[in-house]
Structure formats: C-alpha cells, structure tokens
Amino acid sequence: VIVFTLFRGLRWEIGTDWNQFFDVYSHSGWDNIFSYYRDNWSNKVMDYGYMFINALFNETGFPYTVFLLVTNFWIMWCFMDFSKRHSKYPILTLIMLMNIGVPFPVRQTIAFATSLWGYRFVVEKKWLKFIIVAIIASLIHKGSLICLIVIFIRAILSRYNIKWWGYAIVYLST
Numbered sequence: 001v002i003v004f005t006l007f008r009g010l011r012w013e014i015g016t017d018w019n020q021f022f023d024v025y026s027h028s029g030w031d032n033i034f035s036y037y038r039d040n041w042s043n044k045v046m047d048y049g050y051m052f053i054n055a056l057f058n059e060t061g062f063p064y065t066v067f068l069l070v071t072n073f074w075i076m077w078c079f080m081d082f083s084k085r086h087s088k089y090p091i092l093t094l095i096m097l098m099n100i101g102v103p104f105p106v107r108q109t110i111a112f113a114t115s116l117w118g119y120r121f122v123v124e125k126k127w128l129k130f131i132i133v134a135i136i137a138s139l140i141h142k143g144s145l146i147c148l149i150v151i152f153i154r155a156i157l158s159r160y161n162i163k164w165w166g167y168a169i170v171y172l173s174t
Contacts, residue, residue, distance in 0.1 A: 049139030
C-alpha cells in the first residue's frame with residue numbers, strides 16, 4: 001500500500017499527469033463546492049463530494065502533492081482492506097483492483113474505492129451503514145449509485161447458492 005501510494009501520489013510535475021485535475025484542485029474552494037464546473041472540459045457542475053475533498057485540502061493550504069498522497073492512500077488502503085477481507089487470494093485481488101481505471105485519484109477511483117470499503121457492511125448486514133457509505137461515494141461520483149444494487153445481487157446469488165458472487169460483484173462494479 002505504501003509503495004503504490006508513493007508511486008501514484010508522487011507523480012505530479014513529472015510530465016505524466018493531466019492538468020485538468022490540477023486546475024480543479026487549484027480553483028476549488030468553500031465558495032464553489034456546489035457550483036464549480038470545468039470550463040474547458042465540461043459544462044456540468046462537478047460532484048459535490050469530490051469538490052469538498054479538493055476544497056478541504058486546497059483551502060487549508062496543502063500543496064497538490066499532499067492531496068494526491070492522501071487520496072491515493074485512501075484508494076490503496078480500501079483496495080487492500082477489500083482484498084484481505086473478501087478474497088482467498090488477496091494479492092491477486094489487489095493487483096486486479098489496481099488495474100481497474102487510471103492510476104490517479106480521479107472522482108471515479110475515489111468513489112469506487114469508497115464503495116468497496118463499504119461492501120464490508122453488506123457482508124455484516126449493516127444496511128444503514130452501507131447506504132450511508134454508498135451515498136458518500138455517490139457524492140464523490142454520481143455513477144457510484146450503482147453500488148446499491150450490490151444488496152440485491154448478493155441476495156439473489158446467495159439464495160441460489162452461487163459461490164462466485166463476490167467476483168461477479170467486483171466485475172459488475174467495474
């Protein structure tokens with residue numbers, strides 16, 4: 001987790017990253033969490049949770065590299081936690097999860113990692129906690145609302161005694 005957090009988080013300013021994410025970070029603030037949109041990239045308002053995370057770091061004076069390190073650590077920690085809790089092959093599962101999406105803390109990756117972390121509450125049948133985590137993930141990226149179907153998929157697959165439901169859920173979520 002630490003090695004890949006450093007690899008993914010210390011990539012800024014070495015010519016491999018997208019300026020659009022730095023622009024979002026640089027222009028984020030408490031006054032535009034609900035109203036910021038990327039002029040050159042989209043005319044849609046950015047997701048509120050993602051803007052909140054950006055504003056939290058930007059407004060407290062942290063450089064962009066700290067934002068990248070912390071968000072990448074969250075992503076990697078969630079991937080590791082999921083892999084250890086829900087797989088007989090945690091290293092292979094971690095590698096699979098790391099190869100989904102881009103190696104950068106974009107909205108989708110942060111929301112996906114948060115959703116995976118919340119999956120533990122489905123297994124423990126703590127439905128309210130899972131729904132709260134799903135809502136937080138969907139505030140980071142609206143597409144994460146799809147993780148709410150995990151409840152139904154798991155119920156259907158376990159009813160018919162299908163043992164590979166965990167892999168099916170990971171596959172469908174990607």
